[in-house]
Amino acid sequence: MNTCTIYYAGLLPLEDPAFVERGRNLVSPWRQEKADRFRFPVSRRQSLGAALLLRRALKDRGLEERKMTYAQGPFGKPYLPEHPELRFSLSHAGEMA
Numbered sequence: 001m002n003t004c005t006i007y008y009a010g011l012l013p014l015e016d017p018a019f020v021e022r023g024r025n026l027v028s029p030w031r032q033e034k035a036d037r038f039r040f041p042v043s044r045r046q047s048l049g050a051a052l053l054l055r056r057a058l059k060d061r062g063l064e065e066r067k068m069t070y071a072q073g074p075f076g077k078p079y080l081p082e083h084p085e086l087r088f089s090l091s092h093a094g095e096m097a
Contacts, residue, residue: 005060007053011095014045027051028066049097050090057088 013019024032035047055065071081080086
């Protein structure tokens with residue numbers, strides 16, 4: 001049986017530079033670099049917020065996001081090759097991730 005869990009959060013705390021720095025240190029270098037590639041600060045905050053939610057989802061499954069190896073499918077969608085049983089989709093809009 002497949003299950004689906006939805007995680008969501010407001011991104012307002014990510015307007016605080018100290019919070020952003022703490023959050024960046026919690027996620028993998030791959031996720032940090034992905035967020036850094038966005039041109040606009042709001043897009044960087046949204047990407048980091050989604051990364052922090054992914055971190056939480058993986059932690060709930062006994063995994064540490066910082067230790068994950070990411071790969072990308074043919075259309076750029078990230079996945080975890082060491083955990084093919086886990087599928088995720090990250091989304092953000094406005095002040096929500």
